[in-house]
Amino acid sequence: xxxxxxxxxxxxxxxxxxxxxxxxxxxxxxxxxxxxxxxxxxxxxxxxxxxxxxxxxxxxxxxxxxxxxxxxxxxxxxxxxxxxxxxxxxxxxxxxxxxxxxxxxxxxxxxxxxxxxxxxxxxxxxxxxxxxxxxxxxxxxxxxxxxxxxxxxxxxxxxxxxxxxxxxxxxxxxxxxxxxxxxxxxxxxxxxxxxxxxxxxxxxxxxxxxxxxxxxxxxxxxxxxxxxxxxxxxxxxxxxxxxxxxxxxxxxxxxxxxxxxxxxxxxxxxxxxxxxxxxxxxxx
Amino acid sequence: xxxxxxxxxxxxxxxxxxxxxxxxxxxxxxxxxxxxxxxxxxxxxxxxxxxxxxxxxxxxxxxxxxxxxxxxxxxxxxxxxxxxxxxxxxxxxxxxxxxxxxxxxxxxxxxxxxxxxxxxxxxxxxxxxxxxxxxxxxxxxxxxxxxxxxxxxxxxxxxxxxxxxxxxxxxxxxxxxxxxxxxxxxxxxxxxxxxxxxxxxxxxxxxxxxxxxxxxxxxxxxxxxxxxxxxxxxxxxxxxxxxxxxxxxxxxxxxxxxxxxxxxxxxxxxxxxxxxxxxxxxxxxxxxxxxxxxxxxxxxxxxxxxxxxxxxxxxxxxxxxxxxxxxxxxxxxxxxxxxxxxxxxxxxxxxxxxxxxxxxxxxxxxxxxxxxxxxxxxxxxxxxxxxxxxxxxxxxxxxxxxxxxxxxxxxxxxxxxxxxxxxxxxxxxxxxxxxxxxxxxxxxxxxxxxxxxxxxxxxx
Numbered sequence: 001x002x003x004x005x006x007x008x009x010x011x012x013x014x015x016x017x018x019x020x021x022x023x024x025x026x027x028x029x030x031x032x033x034x035x036x037x038x039x040x041x042x043x044x045x046x047x048x049x050x051x052x053x054x055x056x057x058x059x060x061x062x063x064x065x066x067x068x069x070x071x072x073x074x075x076x077x078x079x080x081x082x083x084x085x086x087x088x089x090x091x092x093x094x095x096x097x098x099x100x101x102x103x104x105x106x107x108x109x110x111x112x113x114x115x116x117x118x119x120x121x122x123x124x125x126x127x128x129x130x131x132x133x134x135x136x137x138x139x140x141x142x143x144x145x146x147x148x149x150x151x152x153x154x155x156x157x158x159x160x161x162x163x164x165x166x167x168x169x170x171x172x173x174x175x176x177x178x179x180x181x182x183x184x185x186x187x188x189x190x191x192x193x194x195x196x197x198x199x200x201x202x203x204x205x206x207x208x209x210x211x212x213x214x215x216x217x218x219x220x221x222x223x224x225x226x227x228x229x230x231x232x233x234x235x236x237x238x239x240x241x242x243x244x245x246x247x248x249x250x251x252x253x254x255x256x257x258x259x260x261x262x263x264x265x266x267x268x269x270x271x272x273x274x275x276x277x278x279x280x281x282x283x284x
Numbered sequence: 285x286x287x288x289x290x291x292x293x294x295x296x297x298x299x300x301x302x303x304x305x306x307x308x309x310x311x312x313x314x315x316x317x318x319x320x321x322x323x324x325x326x327x328x329x330x331x332x333x334x335x336x337x338x339x340x341x342x343x344x345x346x347x348x349x350x351x352x353x354x355x356x357x358x359x360x361x362x363x364x365x366x367x368x369x370x371x372x373x374x375x376x377x378x379x380x381x382x383x384x385x386x387x388x389x390x391x392x393x394x395x396x397x398x399x400x401x402x403x404x405x406x407x408x409x410x411x412x413x414x415x416x417x418x419x420x421x422x423x424x425x426x427x428x429x430x431x432x433x434x435x436x437x438x439x440x441x442x443x444x445x446x447x448x449x450x451x452x453x454x455x456x457x458x459x460x461x462x463x464x465x466x467x468x469x470x471x472x473x474x475x476x477x478x479x480x481x482x483x484x485x486x487x488x489x490x491x492x493x494x495x496x497x498x499x500x501x502x503x504x505x506x507x508x509x510x511x512x513x514x515x516x517x518x519x520x521x522x523x524x525x526x527x528x529x530x531x532x533x534x535x536x537x538x539x540x541x542x543x544x545x546x547x548x549x550x551x552x553x554x555x556x557x558x559x560x561x562x563x564x565x566x567x568x569x570x571x572x573x574x575x576x577x578x579x580x581x582x583x584x585x586x587x588x589x590x591x592x593x594x595x596x597x598x599x600x601x602x603x604x605x606x607x608x609x610x611x612x613x614x615x616x617x618x619x620x621x622x623x624x625x626x627x628x629x630x631x632x633x634x635x636x637x638x639x640x641x642x643x644x645x646x647x648x649x650x651x652x653x654x655x656x657x658x659x660x661x662x663x664x665x666x667x668x669x670x671x672x673x674x675x676x677x678x679x680x681x682x683x684x685x686x687x688x689x690x691x692x693x694x695x696x697x698x699x700x701x702x703x704x705x706x707x708x709x710x711x712x713x714x715x716x717x718x719x720x721x722x723x724x725x726x727x728x729x730x731x732x733x734x735x736x737x738x739x740x741x742x743x744x
Contacts, residue, residue: 033559040556044613047549047694055609062607097328100321136724140687140697141717144704149349150340155332228599228687232701245603257600265595 066257069250081255084240088259090154091236095222098158102165103215106131109166110173111199117177117185119195128174134167143229154226157234161225165218172214173207180206209278216271223267227260351469353714356490358382360389360401360482364432367398367413376483380496388484401482403471409482416480418465418473428456430463430475438463438475489711495536500528538715543699547719550695553613553688554681554727557620562674564621565628572629573636576658586629593626598684599691606692616693620681631673632666639665668739675731682727686720696720 045052070077111117113127139160146156184202193201230238237256244252329335359376363369372389374380385391390400401409406421415431429441440463442450457464465473472483493508494500499518500508511524519527533541570576572586601619609615644661652660689697696716703712 033563036555037559040552043552044556044617047612052609052614055605055614058608062604093328093331097324097332100324104321132725133721136721136728137717138683138686138720138724140690141700141713141720144690144701145349145713148704148707149342149346150337153333153336153340155334155337158332158334224597224599227597228691231599232690241603253603257596260597260600261595264597265591268595 066250066254070254073251077251077255080251081258084237084252084256084259087237087240088263091226091230091238092223092263094154094158094236095161095219095226098161098165098226099215099219099222102162103169103211103218105162106166106169106173107204107211110170110177111203113170113174114177116182117199117203127170131167131170131174134163135171136167137164139164139225139229140232143234144232147233152233152235152239154230154235157226157229157236160229161222164225165222169214169218173211176207176210176214177203213271213275213278216274220264220267220271223263347469349710351485352708352710354489354711355470355485355487356711357483357485358386360484361479362398362411363479364414365478367411370399370411374490374496401484403484404486405468405470407467407471409473411480416473416475416482418467420467426450428465430465430473430480432475432477436477437461438477440465440475489538489715491535491537493535494531495534495538497536498531500531537709538712543696543716543719546689546694546696546699547723549613550616550685550689550697551682551723551727553616553620553685553693553695554678556613557617557685558624558674558678558681560617560621561624561628561677562670564625566632566670568625568629569632569636570658572633575637575639575641576662587633590626590629590633593622594630595626596623598623598688602688602691602693611692611698612694616685616688616695619688619693620684624677624681628670628673628677632670635666635669636662671738672735675735679728679731682724686724696723 041052073080109127109131112119112123113131115121115124118124118127142163143156143160146159150156180203184206185198188198188202226234226236227238227241230236230240231242233239237259241253241256244256357375359373361371361373370385370389370391372382372385374382385399388402390402392399396412398411398413401411403409408419408421410417410419415429418428418430420426420428426445427443429443431439433439437460438458440452440456440458442452442456444450452458455466461477463473463475465471465475470485472485474481474483491501493505494503500511503511508528511518512528514524517524517527522530533544535541568586568590572583572590574583577583598619601622602615605615605618609618639662641661643665644657647657647661685693685695686697686700689695689699690701691697696719700713700716700720703709703716
């Protein structure tokens with residue numbers, strides 16, 4: 001067969017076959033999704049404590065309760081909001097502390113986990129697997145065990161969040177370090193710099209903007225995480241939320257929710273603003 | 285003709301000095317920021333009272349809990365009043381009493397010794413009417429005697445090889461009502477006024493496949509599986525196949541059936557939540573993109589809707605849904621779906637707005653309708669972003685679903701919370717933690733594989 005054998009007819013034939021194949025794949029894919037949704041909802045409905053339809057009907061009841069409670073409190077509601085700010089600050093500073101400690105430890109460890117910089121390959125594997133384990137171990141598990149051992153305080157939450165942060169940041173940082181420009185490293189090597197000098201003067205300056213922006217992103221995640229851990233007994237604003245929920249103080253619940261949403265949104269905007277600035281610096 | 289670039293000659297010395305000055309300045313900034321971080325650490329350590337860890341933290345208790353996660357123990361209890369009865373219980377549960385003595389506990393009954401217990405290390409505990417003699421197998425070959433003195437209080441004595449009395453080692457603690465002996469992690473003897481209790485630890489999870497009351501409890505897993513293919517029925521009214529699997533899934537201590545079902549629940553929560561979020565998020569993202577939707581009001585309100593869904597955290601959605609749907613899967617599914625509809629909607633509408641409009645114009649030039657323009661001009665451009673983002677969310681939602689579970693949405697998170705709160709089933713906690721890590725790892729790998737398969741980005 002020569003190249004001349006390609007005619008418009010054969011091309012169209014090919015196109016038809018391809019189109020049919022794609023159509024079959026699409027139908028299969030959509031079928032699979034529908035199957036997952038329908039069977040999943042079926043299973044969920046079977047094992048759910050309440051029913052789906054009643055849930056949909058009652059959906060607005062609880063928010064309505066919360067708002068009516070808050071409305072009854074009147075101007076006093078803002079006082080309630082203010083009264084939770086110390087607890088919010090505790091949770092927030094726990095998150096900041098674990099982010100700073102986690103990021104510092106990850107930053108110190110991650111040159112060991114990169115192939116192009118590490119002194120030997122065994123260390124690379126050991127440090128990487130450590131990061132993997134720390135990352136995939138949900139902080140909740142660790143926090144619950146520590147809470148059981150150390151009693152109720154915010155310290156177990158800090159330790160659990162820090163460990164998870166080390167795992168997550170270590171992976172990101174070591175990937176960032178793998179992609180750095182090796183010319184400064186070679187330059188320093190050529191003048192006889194020691195390993196730690198290479199890391200300090202050729203590697204860290206290159207990844208610092210990225211490290212800062214990841215840390216800000218992580219801070220946001222850690223605020224959520226320490227709130228959740230407070231919910232299971234680690235103090236801070238999460239603990240107040242549990243108490244208010246159990247006592248059904250709608251105004252307090254709404255105040256705490258408002259504070260959380262405001263904090264997270266503010267952090268979100270702040271971190272995206274700073275990140276845009278930092279990334280602009282990188283590309284410039 | 286030469287042009288004077290500088291008003292005055294700049295010497296090498298001056299350039300060198302200015303560079304050095306700058307370097308010093310930068311060094312100062314680095315040092316100050318490191319100093320600030322250290323200062324912050326000190327401040328936080330005081331603020332959070334981190335020093336209190338050392339007071340609250342008891343390594344002994346922690347190591348005992350950790351031991352519980354990978355080892356099992358048998359309790360041997362003897363009452364001083366009636367020394368003829370010695371009970372041997374698995375994990376100290378009164379229901380799990382061994383019908384006969386296990387091989388490491390030998391009944392003597394020669395009038396002097398009642399029974400001899402051999403630990404894994406070779407050390408021996410000899411039960412007598414009024415005392416326990418503990419012989420260590422270590423090189424020193426020391427002998428210890430514990431019992432109840434004439435004043436009714438427990439006592440402990442240590443002897444060397446020649447029978448001379450020696451000082452008690454620090455792993456023996458004597459109080460008014462109790463003598464606590466812990467020569468190693470795997471051996472523990474407690475002498476009370478009324479009874480003596482010996483704990484003998486062994487490595488591994490016992491009764492992992494078949495529980496204490498199972499007719500198959502003496503079988504190992506391969507033996508039990510080979511039973512499936514034999515004709516003789518162990519229980520007359522069940523086939524061996526049914527028996528083996530029902531015994532495994534109904535295991536009373538490990539609850540394999542329940543645990544696996546909870547894992548599936550958690551998985552279902554993550555998958556359905558993410559799927560719903562992507563199915564809702566994509567069309568909404570189209571409606572919120574300015575190059576698709578001409579109505580400013582629709583775009584604006586959808587943007588604010590995304591912000592609201594995203595800004596209210598997953599846990600708060602979970603708390604709201606738990607009130608309407610009750611504790612269960614729907615709570616988790618909707619909490620995940622709501623949050624991620626917001627995130628995906630925002631991300632995708634930005635991706636649609638950034639899509640190259642040349643392709644759309646090309647499709648338009650062939651006379652295609654608006655819908656076809658979007659279908660063939662925009663969707664192929666945003667599909668890789670959409671798929672990879674959805675898979676990333678699936679990955680992180682698997683983690684999230686475990687946590688949502690502990691907050692009332694059921695699944696493995698709730699089981700784990702229960703196991704930790706009861707506090708004496710730490711082997712179950714270890715088992716579930718391993719399963720959760722496995723689940724998360726498998727989902728990570730699968731989403732990475734799917735991403736490569738569907739988008740075809742090769743990463744070397």
